[in-house]
Amino acid sequence: MGNPTPGRSLLRRTLGGVVLVVRKFAALILLLLVVLLALRAWQSTQGPSLRAWHKVAPVEMDAHDIAQASWAEYVAAEQRMFDEVHRDLQDKMEAGDRTPLNRYVDGSLASPMAFGRDWNRSFVLEPAGEVRGVAVMLHGLTDAPYSMRSLADVYRRHGYVAIVPRMPGHGTVPAGLTREGRKEWEAATEMAMREAARRAQGRVPVHLVGYSNGGALAVLHVMRRIARGERNDVERVVLVSPMIEVNAFARYAGLAGLPSFFPRFARSAWLDVLPEFNAFKYNSFPVRAARESYLVTSDVSAAIADVAAQGRMDRVPPILAFQSVVDDTVNAPAVATRLFDALPANGSELVLFDVNRNRVLAPILRTNATQWSQAALQGPARRYTVTVIGTASPDDASVVARTRPAGSTHVQVEATTLRYPADVYSLSHVALPFPADDPLYGNVPTGRAHLQLGTVAVRGERNTLAVSQDSLNRLSWNPFHDDMAMRIEAVIR
Known part of the structure; x- marks a missing residue:
């Protein structure tokens, strides 16, 4: 055969x-x-060592068993x-673990029992009189x-039975979240909803x-039931700092834990x-x-x-959601763009807690991160109500509701x-559920507890504390909790 044509030679080259x-x-x-994994492996050897509560993962019911359980x-x-x-x-636990601020030490300041009851466990609040409804309450990650x-107490006061399940992996030790995940959480949600249906009996x-x-x-x-063509089992949905979208890092977080395959780098399984020292929330966080x-x-998207x-969006029940305009845990604007903008005109409302637009604070x-709340009140009409809770003006700290x-x-x-x-320059993701008088997280706490994280104010040199100064300064209570409760009471009534 002859030599390849020049065109074919050029194509091959x-x-x-x-x-x-x-x-x-x-x-x-x-x-x-490889370099990044090596750096991650090296980094995992530099921090504090893992303790018993990072290593001992509780054995809980699996998703299948939870789905079958009462x-x-x-x-x-x-x-x-x-x-x-x-x-x-x-x-x-070792001798050095038994400190006055370790939640796992019986009798410590951070022990759950210092608050009179171990609220890490699933519980039900019953109303004093006639049952007027049932509310299932789902807590957050960690x-x-x-x-x-x-x-739950707001609902109880209005005649509702409040059912509050503990999500698997939570309330015990951080190691629980190295074993349990979304399948178990979804099963626990379904289990609690079955209990709600049993108590409500359609009445x-x-x-x-x-x-x-x-x-x-x-x-x-709610969405999966509608997609399956099942009857809606919820009349109203209330969301607080809902996790509709998280930052991009979470998508690839699993890569950060790859070096933990080798025992020497086990700590790399933890972020x-x-x-x-927090009686009802983990401070440690696994990959x-x-x-x-x-x-x-x-899955939500x-x-x-x-x-x-x-x-079938017309089958979605009304949603009342509360969201801080700035939120370091979730993508705050996604609550509007990914969820509310998809809703029909069904009486839903998005309530935004704005930043403090005081003239002195505004420049910093x-x-x-803060202007999207202003845009929410502008532009074309929406199918849902938008309310922004914030300062009346740069010179007036009184709060108004712009709806x-x-x-x-x-x-x-x-x-x-x-x-x-x-x-206070803004609310935070973790602040919204807690009133100012919360025994642990409030700024004017009530009750018998000796540890009050909402009033912590420590000062000293930087790079000295075992926890970040930002985590200690993060607002842990909601100055507008009464307004939020009032709006929830309105939909209850």
């Missing part, structure tokens, strides 16, 4: 060059990944698991049922209330390894929990898309009896 470039690029990416069976298994965890920790305690309304990751689970429950949080939000594609606030009703472009301004605290 071009393809060969492309293949070479692709191989070099792939090799570069592989090298970069509320009573779930609570009984939970009790056995708590007893086992307590025995294991007492055996495996939290415990304690975070729903105040809102009284059922509300589903979710905080943070619990908010995502609540939306997921934070911190002292556990797996970050990855699972992303997967939950991914897919479920919303399914319902929209089926033309990041504009790109744009569904279908309207007119903004109504209503005065409140509230004032923005002078030393």
